[in-house]
Each structure stands twice: as C-alpha cells, then as structure tokens.
Amino acid sequence: MHRKLGYLFFGMAIVYGVSGIALNHHIARHWNPSLVERSESIQGVRPMDRESVGKEYIQEILEKAGEKDNYKQYYFPGQGSLLIYLDKGHINVNLETGEATVIKIRNRRVFREMNFLHYNKPKQLWTYFADLFAFSLIVLAVSGLFMARGKKGIRGQGGILFGVGIIIPLVFLLLYLWT
Amino acid sequence: MKKVLAILVAALLISCNSTNKNDNTQSAEDVALENIDVKGGELTDHVVRVTGMVSHVCKHGGQKMFLTNSSQDVNLLVRVSKSIPEFDIALEGSNVEVTGKLIATMVNEMESDHSEGEMQEANKAEGEPANCPTEEAMKAGAEGDECKTNVTYHVEATSFKELASR
Numbered sequence: 001m002h003r004k005l006g007y008l009f010f011g012m013a014i015v016y017g018v019s020g021i022a023l024n025h026h027i028a029r030h031w032n033p034s035l036v037e038r039s040e041s042i043q044g045v046r047p048m049d050r051e052s053v054g055k056e057y058i059q060e061i062l063e064k065a066g067e068k069d070n071y072k073q074y075y076f077p078g079q080g081s082l083l084i085y086l087d088k089g090h091i092n093v094n095l096e097t098g099e100a101t102v103i104k105i106r107n108r109r110v111f112r113e114m115n116f117l118h119y120n121k122p123k124q125l126w127t128y129f130a131d132l133f134a135f136s137l138i139v140l141a142v143s144g145l146f147m148a149r150g151k152k153g154i155r156g157q158g159g160i161l162f163g164v165g166i167i168i169p170l171v172f173l174l175l176y177l178w179t
Numbered sequence: 180m181k182k183v184l185a186i187l188v189a190a191l192l193i194s195c196n197s198t199n200k201n202d203n204t205q206s207a208e209d210v211a212l213e214n215i216d217v218k219g220g221e222l223t224d225h226v227v228r229v230t231g232m233v234s235h236v237c238k239h240g241g242q243k244m245f246l247t248n249s250s251q252d253v254n255l256l257v258r259v260s261k262s263i264p265e266f267d268i269a270l271e272g273s274n275v276e277v278t279g280k281l282i283a284t285m286v287n288e289m290e291s292d293h294s295e296g297e298m299q300e301a302n303k304a305e306g307e308p309a310n311c312p313t314e315e316a317m318k319a320g321a322e323g324d325e326c327k328t329n330v331t332y333h334v335e336a337t338s339f340k341e342l343a344s345r
C-alpha cells in the first residue's frame with residue numbers, strides 16, 4: 001500500500017511541496033508566487049489637473065513609456081492620481097508631481113499552475129482528489145512509522161526523530177499562539 | 180489497481196464534462212452599476228447582470244475584482260463563485276459583463292465619538308455594540324439610537340465575459 005500510494009501521488013507531492021514553499025514565502029510577504037512585477041519610472045511627465053487629463057496627455061505618457069500599442073483605458077483611483085491600464089500592466093501617475101511608473105505584470109509560469117491547484121481553485125472534483133491525496137499522506141505517514149524495524153525503527157532512532165517532529169510544531173504553537 | 184485507475188479516469192472525465200455549465204445569463208436582470216445602491220434592496224439574492232470596467236483585480240489569488248462605471252463614481256466588488264476559479268490580473272482595464280448573485284452585507288457603524296481603535300477593541304470584547312439593532316430590525320429599516328446601518332452590495336459571479344473596449 002505504501003509503495004503504491006507513493007507512486008500514485010508522486011506528482012501531487014511535488015505540486016503541493018513546491019507550491020507549499022512558494023505560499024509560505026507569499027504569506028511571509030517575501031514575494032508573490034503567482035505574478036511577476038517589473039516597475040520602471042518614466043521621466044518627463046508633466047503634472048496635470050485631473051479635469052485637464054485627456055487623450056493628448058495620455059498619449060504623451062504612453063509615448064514616454066514606450067507603451068503606445070498596449071493602451072486599454074484610464075482611471076482615477078484618487079483625486080491626485082491617474083492609472084493608465086495597459087495590456088499586461090499599468091502606469092501609475094501622480095498628477096500633482098508628475099512622478100510616473102510603468103508596472104508590467106505577467107503570470108509566473110509553473111508556480112501559478114501549482115498554486116492554482118494548491119489553493120483548490122478548480123473546486124469541483126479536484127476537491128475530492130486533493131482530499132484523497134491528504135488522506136493518503138496520513139496513510140503514508142502512519143505506515144512509514146512501521147516500515148523499518150530494530151534500532152532504526154520506531155523503537156530506536158526512528159522514535160527519537162518521530163518525537164522531534166512532534167515537538168517542533170508544538171514549540172512554535174507555544175511561542176506564537178498559546179502565549 | 181486497474182480498477183482504481185479506471186475509477187479515477189472516469190471521475191476525471193465526468194468532472195471535465197460538468198464544469199462551466201452554469202450559464203444563467205438568460206434569467207439575469209440587467210442593472211446599471213450606478214443603480215446598485217437604489218435597486219439593491221429588491222434585487223438582493225437575485226441573479227443580476229452588470230457591466231463595467233475592471234478597475235482592480237486582487238493580486239493575492241484573484242478571488243475578487245472591482246467594477247467601475249463610465250463616470251468612475253461607483254466601485255462594485257465582484258467575488259468568484261464555485262464555477263469561477265479566479266479572475267486573471269489581465270482583466271484590469273477591460274470592460275466585462277458579469278452575471279451573478281447580488282449579495283447584501285450589513286455593516287454597523289457607531290455614531291458616537293469612539294475612535295476606530297476603540298471600536299475594534301469594543302467589538303472584539305463584546306462581539307457587537309449593545310445598542311445596535313438586530314439584523315431583522317435593520318432589514319425592516321429600524322434605527323438604533325447610537326448606530327446607523329450601512330448596506331453594501333457585491334456580486335458573486337457565476338459567469339463573466341470580456342467586452343470590446345470603450
């Protein structure tokens with residue numbers, strides 16, 4: 001059983017393992033595993049009143065940013081700011097100072113797909129397949145405890161490692177949740 | 180073993196065949212974004228169809244986005260539902276037509292001099308301010324002495340399509 005489940009869920013273990021690392025660092029605010037963002041400031045953009053913003057001004061910014069062919073629409077998220085939507089990105093403009101930044105956004109390949117599955121975005125049948133994987137992990141963990149016998153088994157070295165693996169999460173709970 | 184694999188493949192095929200069949204655009208009621216607040220009361224829990232420009236897509240998972248109208252004075256929150264996995268970030272700046280269930284959310288707001296921090300502490304300790312009316316009373320339009328009721332609306336999208344740019 002241990003061997004068969006190991007083969008069957010190899011792919012799932014890789015998907016959940018890799019995306020698990022990615023999501024850990026996403027939650028720790030180290031990066032966004034699903035998107036790649038690249039920003040670059042645009043020089044020479046004139047400050048402008050919101051009321052005076054029009055086609056000509058937008059065109060001027062697009063030319064300075066080299067994004068003339070990628071224009072979609074524009075929007076005012078606040079009184080002094082302008083957002084120009086591009087194909088795969090946008091330009092932020094501070095209308096009071098003329099500071100402008102072009103931000104290009106694209107999906108991060110492989111990680112996006114893995115996170116898509118890890119977050120259970122497909123829903124429907126994927127939910128049950130992922131449940132089956134989770135249940136199988138429990139089976140693998142429990143059956144794994146008794147695979148080796150003797151000194152390296154649960155009554156020897158394996159028992160110590162088993163204990164350490166239980167204590168470490170408990171220590172973190174004690175430090176960050178239960179105090 | 181072969182039986183297990185056969186069951187998995189069959190389940191997969193059934194699942195693929197049953198996805199994205201939630202097309203309820205026929206029974207949906209068209210509502211302009213600027214009329215959501217006015218018509219929201221009567222359309223709550225009904226299927227509505229709204230169009231607008233996507234002003235923002237949540238970068239952390241794409242589970243929600245905001246739609247704005249041509250005068251950019253309304254922002255409507257749209258959330259994914261069971262039939263939509265996520266909203267792609269590439270939708271930002273695009274015009275879309277969204278069909279889904281209109282959901283109303285009640286928000287209590289104290290009219291006293293409490294600061295926001297104090298309010299949060301009070302709510303954390305007591306759950307809800309003691310003088311606030313019940314949800315039933317709010318729905319009936321009753322008002323408490325020290326609370327006012329804000330109703331906000333969002334759409335739980337069951338389908339959407341990108342439209343040609345304005």
